Amino acid sequence: MTGVRAPVAAPRRKPRQSRARHTSQALQEAFVRLLVEKGYAAITIREIVAVAGTGLGSFYEYFENKDDLARVCLHLRSKALLLDMRAAVAANAGRPWREIVDVVIEAQLDAHRAQPVAWGAHYLLERHLSSPEAYRKMYDRFVAEWVGVLDAAGDVKADGPKKKEAARVCQTIIYGLVAHTHLGTGGRPDLQALSRQLRDALGGYLATVA
Amino acid sequence: MTGVRAPVAAPRRKPRQSRARHTSQALQEAFVRLLVEKGYAAITIREIVAVAGTGLGSFYEYFENKDDLARVCLHLRSKALLLDMRAAVAANAGRPWREIVDVVIEAQLDAHRAQPVAWGAHYLLERHLSSPEAYRKMYDRFVAEWVGVLDAAGDVKADGPKKKEAARVCQTIIYGLVAHTHLGTGGRPDLQALSRQLRDALGGYLATVA
Amino acid sequence: MTGVRAPVAAPRRKPRQSRARHTSQALQEAFVRLLVEKGYAAITIREIVAVAGTGLGSFYEYFENKDDLARVCLHLRSKALLLDMRAAVAANAGRPWREIVDVVIEAQLDAHRAQPVAWGAHYLLERHLSSPEAYRKMYDRFVAEWVGVLDAAGDVKADGPKKKEAARVCQTIIYGLVAHTHLGTGGRPDLQALSRQLRDALGGYLATVA
Amino acid sequence: MTGVRAPVAAPRRKPRQSRARHTSQALQEAFVRLLVEKGYAAITIREIVAVAGTGLGSFYEYFENKDDLARVCLHLRSKALLLDMRAAVAANAGRPWREIVDVVIEAQLDAHRAQPVAWGAHYLLERHLSSPEAYRKMYDRFVAEWVGVLDAAGDVKADGPKKKEAARVCQTIIYGLVAHTHLGTGGRPDLQALSRQLRDALGGYLATVA
DNA sequence: CATGAATGAGTATTCATTCAT
DNA sequence: CATGAATGAATACTCATTCAT
Incomplete structure (x- = not known):
């Protein structure tokens, strides 16, 4: 010194x-x-x-460093997905939840279909990198989006807490299935099957709690 | 070791x-x-x-090194969970799937209830550490266990592929919800709510595909 | 440049x-x-x-680089001081050494009085930067100037070597006291006291060897 | 992260x-x-x-790093010098200041005589490294020691502030001359001449203010 | 003349790992 | 079996410097 x-x-x-x-x-x-x-x-x-x-x-x-670069990549990609999702919902507001959920599923799968390998890397990176805070923050953004999805549906009438819980569960299910499909299969995710599973899982859950 | x-x-x-x-x-x-x-x-x-x-x-x-220690921790914990799950299923073989699934859910939640912080660390570690291979391997073990769960149910009659798909979806849902609950809440997971969500999500899904 | x-x-x-x-x-x-x-x-x-x-x-x-800039700053400042000193001596040639030394002291203090902070930085920089060669070179320039001071005095009759030694000691004393005063006090040098100390130290030394 | x-x-x-x-x-x-x-x-x-x-x-x-090592070297050496000085003074307490000052001069020169090159490096390092704070701290330690020197003299009766100023000037003079001699001459300091100069300068100054 | 994006040489520093005690 | 001083491979990162605009 x-x-x-x-x-x-x-x-x-x-x-x-x-x-x-x-x-x-x-x-x-x-x-x-x-x-x-x-x-x-x-x-x-x-x-x-x-x-x-x-x-x-x-x-x-x-x-700043490797982590910073990773964070930027992560953020850009999930932000794009969020926007796709939002656009799809906005274009179908007022329709029954089953249709809107289908639309959201397809919007997400379209995004993943375009770059399956990059999405695989994305989920890998996300698992590796996220601090609990970053994880929660990202998750909350998507949960908020799902609240919007349920709001947009013409036939969902749940109160705030219930709706938020449902949104969280939906996000967890879709995120889990999509991420797992991209992580578990080395670059060749079966998006056909994934689409069906998502419909069954989300549809089944929402039918139960609706 | x-x-x-x-x-x-x-x-x-x-x-x-x-x-x-x-x-x-x-x-x-x-x-x-x-x-x-x-x-x-x-x-x-x-x-x-x-x-x-x-x-x-x-x-x-x-x-051997830090990774080795981590792997041991990870392995011991998930193995114990697997055994708990298996024991719960074995003790209830033949009953309807809805009951067996409830039993599995409770078995898992019991394990998590005992050491919520340690499980938080476990999910954190798992996210950070897993190579795609390790991830798949671990996942497959649990999926196999879920096949066992469905086999044990007296009222599930699906063919192999269908059953395996259902098992995978079930595992993804339960893993996603449990892990997220432990990661997203800093040490104070609401296991009450989690229990309900799991029942709704798994029940809804299985009812749909049954 | x-x-x-x-x-x-x-x-x-x-x-x-x-x-x-x-x-x-x-x-x-x-x-x-x-x-x-x-x-x-x-x-x-x-x-x-x-x-x-x-x-x-x-x-x-x-x-050229940071050192070059530093050297320029250092050189300009000490050159200016040297010129001030020379001018003061020239204007008082022939008078007794005690008076001439007083004049030199005042000339230096005037320069320092004008920009005490800058001189603090100067001494700091000089300490940090000087290679032994640069240090010696700068010192020799000032010692030569002091030989001039003694030459200008009407009542100093020492031979060459003696005179050079006295010049060196004078320079060392004045440099040491002035630099220390500016380094040791964070921006608020007591130039009043410094003036007295310089007169006592230089006067005492020269009286002893005269 | x-x-x-x-x-x-x-x-x-x-x-x-x-x-x-x-x-x-x-x-x-x-x-x-x-x-x-x-x-x-x-x-x-x-x-x-x-x-x-x-x-x-x-x-x-x-x-910790290069600076840390340098600081340790600097500290050890100057501490040793301080102790030599103190010991010399203690062994001659009560004698007239001129004798005690001679003793201090000789003590310091003895130390420098033993390792002139190392002391050259020491002064070089000190110039390069010292932050203003470190500089002041070290200086103050030596000034305090000089107060002790004057206290030990049987024939010095100055009040506190005067004594402290004299101590500071003495330290500056001896430090300046010794350091300059070791810095200005590449490894072959003329300690004979230095001894004489120190006696003249310190003696002259103290005689003036005594 | 002024500018600042691009560059990479040069080093500090960390930290897993070994092995003599 | 336990220990921790010694080690150096491996990298991140800074910052002076250049040069096309």
């Missing part, structure tokens, strides 16, 4: 666009690719930048 | 095992405690032995 | 130098400010340009 | 003796040797352990 710590504002800038977008994107893609190949713990920053084709320093220009 | 036994099979303890048993146990307990406090990645071997009150070298007398 | 001049020699400023002068000046001032706040080792180029409000690349337009 | 920060006591042990003493000693000696050879900033931890003949990890077993 040579001097006195003092209140000098620590500057930290984030690049804005174009080139930035490209580099950051490349790093994210490299990361996901490596994630599938060798698992989170085994990935080094040097590998990520090697695969991304950027310099080592560039990594730190865009992300 | 010699000297470690699942808590159900109580062997005659030879005097010389006594200290060994004690040390291994202490290490496991220290590990679980640290797991809850700071998360898997942040735990070092040095900390484990410090908390356990043993020497650094002793750790390596009992475990 | 072109465009930088010691404050005493005021050259005609060509328009095109204006911005350059400004940028270089801003960098120096930012550096000195940071030096006081957090110490040499902790300062990064990025911080300097952030505080100076210039671009990162601009730093390298004016300085 | 994988978990929750929590209040688990961070264990840090320090080896005690024998082997410990040896390793720590070797590291200190290697450091001093490198310090003379290439200067503080250029030294890497890897070099230190290479010269010391220990493993890389061992360095961190005994020191």
Whole structure:
């Protein structure tokens, strides 16, 4: 130590666009690719930048560390799913719950159908990374979305607590089945069967508590 | 790893095992405690032995490394749960599925009721640690157990594939709800509500596909 | 480094130098400010340009690196002091040594009085930075100046070696007391007391060896 | 990030003796040797352990980092000097100040005579490393010692503030001359001349203010 | 002239693991 | 069987410096 710590504002800038977008994107893609190949713990920053084709320093220009990059990937993907779900619900508001749930199921499966491997990596990463807080936060976002789903249904008349519980259970069921299907099958999830199982499980549960 | 036994099979303890048993146990307990406090990645071997009150070298007398210790903890706990489940089913073979499922639910909840914090740590650990292979293996064991559950029911007559699918969905639902309840609530899971949710979800699903 | 001049020699400023002068000046001032706040080792180029409000690349337009900037700051300041000292001596040549020494003391203290904080930073920097060579070089310049001081006195008649030794001791005493006063007191040096101490110490020493 | 920060006591042990003493000693000696050879900033931890003949990890077993090691070296050496000084004064209490000052000068010079190169490194290191706080602290310790010197003299009767000022000036003079002699001459300080200069400077100053 | 995104050389530091006692 | 000092492989990360715009 040579001097006195003092209140000098620590500057930290984030690049804005174009080139930035490209580099950051490349790093994210490299990361996901490596994630599938060798698992989170085994990935080094040097590998990520090697695969991304950027310099080592560039990594730190865009992300704090490996966890930060992972969190960004996780967040972007689940946010997109959330939006898909919301859009599907909005387009079908007022219809009976059975139809709306079907619509939500299909919306989610469509998203997963497009990139099954990436989703596999996503669920893997999520299991590995989440602190309890991050886990809860993400979960709550989806539960809130499910409350919206039930609200949108024309034939659901449950009070607040009941509805929230049902939303939580629905989210747990769909998340469990979808995640398990993508985790348990190495890259070739049977989305046909998954669709049926989801309908049976969610339909059965909601029919019971409705 | 010699000297470690699942808590159900109580062997005659030879005097010389006594200290060994004690040390291994202490290490496991220290590990679980640290797991809850700071998360898997942040735990070092040095900390484990410090908390356990043993020497650094002793750790390596009992475990290969941190992962090994984690795997042992994970394995012992889930094996015990599996045995509880099996025993409950065996004692109620032939009864209708709704009753047997209730029995299974209660068996699992009893186990969780006894050590809610430890189970929270268990689910945390499992999320963090599992490689896809380990995950599948563990899952398959439980699915097989659920096939047994359905077999034991007097009123289930589904063919093999159908039955296996149902077993998988049941396992996913119960695992998802139980794990989420223990992860999402910081140490104070509402097992009352969980019990009801499980009955509704499993009952609803099975009623649908029965 | 072109465009930088010691404050005493005021050259005609060509328009095109204006911005350059400004940028270089801003960098120096930012550096000195940071030096006081957090110490040499902790300062990064990025911080300097952030505080100076210039671009990162601009730093390298004016300085080779951090050491270069430091050396420039150090050199400018001590050169100015040297010139002040010389001017004071020249204006009082021929008078008895006691008076001339008083004049030199006052000249130095005047310079320090004007910017006590900057001088604190200067001594800090000097301690940190100087290689033995740089240290010796700077010291020799001041010792030579002190030889001039003794030469200018009408009542000193010592031979070369004796005179050089006396000059060295004088420089060491004045440097030590002034530097210590600025280093040891956080920004509020008691220059009144320092003046008295310098007169006593230098006067006492020279009276002894005269 | 994988978990929750929590209040688990961070264990840090320090080896005690024998082997410990040896390793720590070797590291200190290697450091001093490198310090003379290439200067503080250029030294890497890897070099230190290479010269010391220990493993890389061992360095961190005994020191926090390079600064920590430097501080320890600095502290040990100046503490030893302080003790020498004190002992010399104690053995001559009551005698006139001129004699006691001579004794102190000789005590310090004896210490420096024994290891002129190491003392050169010491002054170099001190200049490089000291934060203002560390600087002040060390200085104050020596000033307090000088108060003791003046107290021990049979013929000094100054009041507190006056005495403290005189002590500070004496310390500054002796420190300045000794340090400069060791810094300015590459390893071959003329301690004969230094002794004379110290007597003249301290004697002259004290005679003036006495 | 000014800028700041990109770069990677260079090091500190951690922490699992060994093995002599 | 237990211990903990010694070890060094493995990596994260910083920050000076460049150069295309």
